[in-house]
Amino acid sequence: MGLFLNTVLNGVSEGMVFAAIALGLVLVNRATGIVNFSQGAMGMMTTFVAYSLLSGGIGYWPAFVVALAAGFFLGAAVELIFIRPLQGKSPLNPVIVTIGLLVVLEGIAGSIWGVTSRGFPPAFSQRGLRIGSTRVAFSTFDLFIVAAVIVLMAVMIAVFRWTDVGLRMRGAAFSPEVARLLGVRVGRMFTLGWALAATAGALAGLLAAPISSFGPYYMDLNLVYGFTAAVLGGLLSPVGALVGGLVTGLCISLVGGYLGGNLEPLGALALLLAVLMARPQGLFGSAKARRI
Amino acid sequence: MRLRRRRHALSRSATVLALMVATSISAVGAGVLGTTPASASSTTGVTAKQITIGATVPLTGPAASGYSEIAPAMDAVFNWVNAHGGVYGRKIKYIYLDDEYNPAKTATLTRQLVLQDHIFADVGSLGTPTQLSVQKYLNSQKIPQLFIESGCNCWSNKRYPYSFGWEPPYTVEGKLLGNYVKQHFAGKKVGFLYQDTTFGQDVMKGAKLEIPKSSVVSEQNYNVTTLAGPLTTQMSALKAAGAQVVVMGTIPAATALAMLPAFAIGYTPQYVIDSVGADAPTVGPLLAAFTAAGGGSAATAKATAGLLNGVITDAYLPPEGLGSNPWVVVTKKLLAKYAPTVWKKDGLNGNTEYGVALAYTFVQALKAAGKNLTRAGLMKALEKKGHSLTTAGLVPLSYSASVHYGYEGGEVVEFSSSAPPVVTPTGRWPGDKVLTPVEVTTPGSGPVRKYKGRISVPPAFVKRSD
Numbered sequence: 001m002g003l004f005l006n007t008v009l010n011g012v013s014e015g016m017v018f019a020a021i022a023l024g025l026v027l028v029n030r031a032t033g034i035v036n037f038s039q040g041a042m043g044m045m046t047t048f049v050a051y052s053l054l055s056g057g058i059g060y061w062p063a064f065v066v067a068l069a070a071g072f073f074l075g076a077a078v079e080l081i082f083i084r085p086l087q088g089k090s091p092l093n094p095v096i097v098t099i100g101l102l103v104v105l106e107g108i109a110g111s112i113w114g115v116t117s118r119g120f121p122p123a124f125s126q127r128g129l130r131i132g133s134t135r136v137a138f139s140t141f142d143l144f145i146v147a148a149v150i151v152l153m154a155v156m157i158a159v160f161r162w163t164d165v166g167l168r169m170r171g172a173a174f175s176p177e178v179a180r181l182l183g184v185r186v187g188r189m190f191t192l193g194w195a196l197a198a199t200a201g202a203l204a205g206l207l208a209a210p211i212s213s214f215g216p217y218y219m220d221l222n223l224v225y226g227f228t229a230a231v232l233g234g235l236l237s238p239v240g241a242l243v244g245g246l247v248t249g250l251c252i253s254l255v256g257g258y259l260g261g262n263l264e265p266l267g268a269l270a271l272l273l274a275v276l277m278a279r280p281q282g283l284f285g286s287a288k289a290r291r292i
Numbered sequence: 293m294r295l296r297r298r299r300h301a302l303s304r305s306a307t308v309l310a311l312m313v314a315t316s317i318s319a320v321g322a323g324v325l326g327t328t329p330a331s332a333s334s335t336t337g338v339t340a341k342q343i344t345i346g347a348t349v350p351l352t353g354p355a356a357s358g359y360s361e362i363a364p365a366m367d368a369v370f371n372w373v374n375a376h377g378g379v380y381g382r383k384i385k386y387i388y389l390d391d392e393y394n395p396a397k398t399a400t401l402t403r404q405l406v407l408q409d410h411i412f413a414d415v416g417s418l419g420t421p422t423q424l425s426v427q428k429y430l431n432s433q434k435i436p437q438l439f440i441e442s443g444c445n446c447w448s449n450k451r452y453p454y455s456f457g458w459e460p461p462y463t464v465e466g467k468l469l470g471n472y473v474k475q476h477f478a479g480k481k482v483g484f485l486y487q488d489t490t491f492g493q494d495v496m497k498g499a500k501l502e503i504p505k506s507s508v509v510s511e512q513n514y515n516v517t518t519l520a521g522p523l524t525t526q527m528s529a530l531k532a533a534g535a536q537v538v539v540m541g542t543i544p545a546a547t548a549l550a551m552l553p554a555f556a557i558g559y560t561p562q563y564v565i566d567s568v569g570a571d572a573p574t575v576g577p578l579l580a581a582f583t584a585a586g587g588g589s590a591a592t593a594k595a596t597a598g599l600l601n602g603v604i605t606d607a608y609l610p611p612e613g614l615g616s617n618p619w620v621v622v623t624k625k626l627l628a629k630y631a632p633t634v635w636k637k638d639g640l641n642g643n644t645e646y647g648v649a650l651a652y653t654f655v656q657a658l659k660a661a662g663k664n665l666t667r668a669g670l671m672k673a674l675e676k677k678g679h680s681l682t683t684a685g686l687v688p689l690s691y692s693a694s695v696h697y698g699y700e701g702g703e704v705v706e707f708s709s710s711a712p713p714v715v716t717p718t719g720r721w722p723g724d725k726v727l728t729p730v731e732v733t734t735p736g737s738g739p740v741r742k743y744k745g746r747i748s749v750p751p752a753f754v755k756r757s758d
Contacts, residue, residue, distance in 0.1 A: 002528065002531065003528050003529055003531075006531075006532075007524075007525050010522075010524035010525055010528070014521055107352075115351075115352045115353065115356040115360060116357040116358065116360070117545050119578045119579065127556055128557045134558065135556065135557045135558035137524045137528055137553060137556060137557050139556055208521075211521050211522050212520050212521055212549075213357070213519075213520075213545040213548065213549060215357065217353065218520065220520075221518050221519075222520055253524075253525055256525040256526065257525035257528065257529055260488075260512075260513055261488070261512060261515060261523065262488035262514065263515075264515060264518060265515060265517075265518045
């Protein structure tokens with residue numbers, strides 16, 4: 001029973017981190033129709049910014065805010081410098097560019113901060129909460145992770161659904177030409193989409209760092225699982241990303257707890273295959289009409 | 293990265309071309325002039341003034357943590373030797389390339405070392421999968437693959453006579469630890485946590501040879517290629533099974549990622565960790581930083597840092613914590629003077645000590661091979677005189693015609709400190725307490741025996757190390 005409970009709780013907190021990354025992926029995809037493979041690496045960069053501030057003796061929360069702001073500007077810069085010139089070209093181009101960006105960012109981080117892994121402080125205690133006389137694998141920090149990701153999702157939904165900016169962003173991604181005709185500054189919307197997504201990525205990075213061996217590469221695997229989560233959720237739906245993250249986290253954790261830790265990635269793969277075979281559009285995606 | 297790789301490919305083909313032209317010219321020249329160079333220059337990578345050796349090690353990438361310090365630390369010894377005239381007048385040139393612990397890269401870069409840099413020997417390359425990928429190639433070219441930084445049980449193989457391991461086979465370490473557990477924790481429930489690769493499996497193989505099956509309650513493992521988050525499920529399973537002693541075959545990052553969630557769920561078993569994963573200066577800061585700042589209280593930070601206190605592990609080199617040990621003293625001096633950058637950045641830790649000890653072994657081997665250095669000569673010297681070389685190891689190297697493993701023994705030690713343990717990012721760690729006499733054993737089913745020989749001390753000229 002203790003094992004089951006801990007496995008599930010662990011799955012929830014890990015899954016929420018995947019969900020945070022998936023939310024960033026969904027945001028970029030929704031705003032610009034691009035899958036951003038450097039989502040994790042961008043979060044890594046901003047987390048290193050926070051790390052530098054923390055090492056310099058600045059408190060956790062100021063560093064936290066600065067990292068999120070850094071994410072916002074990094075996202076905007078990436079869109080303006082690297083993604084904008086690719087508009088209207090083959091959809092393969094942004095894929096290659098974001099993969100390239102992943103490699104470059106990890107290289108830069110490695111040369112500035114070194115490649116060794118290190119610890120990163122959590123926002124709250126990582127000591128498991130006490131239930132009765134035993135401590136379970138769920139800490140105040142895990143609670144914070146869950147809360148932060150749910151807030152992130154809620155904000156995203158609210159922005160897309162109820163704000164003017166959200167509507168313009170959706171319009172710009174859905175049909176740039178028409179949106180432009182209607183007076184939407186499409187380019188600005190794309191930049192904003194990337195900036196917000198990178199802010200979500202920065203949050204994911206800050207949440208993942210304390211429970212990983214923090215270094216230039218710590219987001220790689222998180223990105224793979226975050227990607228799994230986003231695809232499970234249909235790549236367009238914030239709720240889908242959250243549920244996808246939870247399902248991925250639980251699946252990995254349960255496989256690890258009961259079948260063996262070495263089988264975790266296989267568990268994620270099997271899950272992805274199963275969902276894509278049953279629902280190719282993802283759990284929360286709507287089927288697209290296909291031309292034959 | 294892609295660009296860089298293509299440039300390598302280009303320069304390689306250019307080199308091959310140049311090589312072909314050069315050989316044909318020199319063949320003509322030799323024919324015309326009727327003079328072939330004398331024996332000294334007939335060995336690739338060896339001139340009257342220089343020996344060129346090479347290695348592939350992870351300098352970047354996930355495996356670089358800690359391990360990237362080894363090769364630069366080796367240079368401390370080579371710089372020191374070179375400053376004193378080299379070995380038989382030959383200075384040592386050490387070229388180490390970054391293979392990122394990726395066997396595909398190892399294969400390419402090793403060929404680059406051989407074809408482009410014309411190395412005499414591959415010395416101190418790191419990793420089991422990486423070095424397995426070039427073992428056949430190096431042996432087919434009769435290029436010594438020396439002192440591989442891996443305790444795989446696979447380096448002593450008659451089919452590959454040019455390969456030599458250096459550190460103890462993981463199975464030997466597992467046996468030393470297993471033997472200790474059997475003797476001192478009889479009747480306790482034992483759990484295993486290991487990396488699901490040859491490394492972790494070999495450690496467990498050794499431990500299982502010693503620990504009775506009836507006392508093992510749970511076996512957990514992890515996948516190193518996907519080691520990102522804490523090993524919460526594994527530690528929960530060990531706790532649920534009631535394991536009081538946890539024997540681990542883990543890398544340092546995994547050690548930290550196992551101990552933290554265990555601590556979080558209030559599980560504090562007796563840890564018994566293979567030397568690889570018990571590198572305190574690497575693990576300690578990982579543990580401490582998790583809670584040192586942010587919302588973690590000072591008390592929690594101290595408690596997590598203190599997790600290392602009481603950990604039992606094995607050592608085949610003098611434990612770095614024993615400041616008075618003559619090898620430790622010398623190693624510090626060498627690093628400080630001849631590899632100041634490494635010294636400033638990393639100081640003395642398991643990795644830098646390892647690098648210095650390994651490089652020193654190579655220098656000793658060169659000396660044993662004599663003035664007329666050839667590859668075959670060096671192999672012969674290692675097989676014949678390897679066990680009598682003075683090295684930092686607690687036991688002598690066990691090289692012979694049939695054994696190409698390095699040290700087949702060590703001692704069991706405990707991280708302990710009477711004062712509150714101090715683990716900071718700058719690398720202080722609990723002192724080491726030696727628990728057993730130095731012991732030897734084989735990777736097979738042979739018993740763990742007490743080592744009767746003498747413990748080596750650095751020769752006088754090394755002690756000065758000026």
